Amino acid sequence: MAERALSEEAVVAGLQDIRLPEDAPGGVIAEMLAGAGLGLSLALLVGLALRTFAPVRGPAAEAAPVSGETARRRALLLELRERRPEVYARLRRDLYRPGGLPDVAALETELARDA
Structure with a gap:
């Protein structure tokens, strides 16, 4: 019995x-x-x-190269936003819809109306 008491303790x-x-x-x-x-x-x-075994993802800008037309369209939209905000607000609604990007010629025409 003494052994059991010690083991319980x-x-x-x-x-x-x-x-x-x-x-x-x-x-x-x-x-x-x-x-x-x-x-x-x-x-x-x-x-x-986690840092060692997690996959490395690069920035999205590196994944999709920007063409010359896209860069020109972006520059024209930024200029249009500064010079004619009401026209930019109208175009902005459709920018992210499929096929909603305006033509470069249309943007240049809008900017020429301002001059």
Whole structure:
């Protein structure tokens, strides 16, 4: 019977929370800081692992090269936005719809009306 009492005590002692001793310097604050340090260390390790094994994605601008006509259209739209905002507001509604981009000639005509 004595062996069983000792083994139960050993099990109970093993199940207790891992904590700093009561007389440890810093007390509860030191225990909270130790827990925060362990949590931050684990987060750092997980972050490094994710960064190592995650696929690398480049910026979208590198994926799609811009043609000369697209660059010209973009420059004309920016100029139209500055010089004739009411026309730009009308064109802006359709810019992101399929086939909604205005022709370069139409943009140049709108800008010529301003001059």
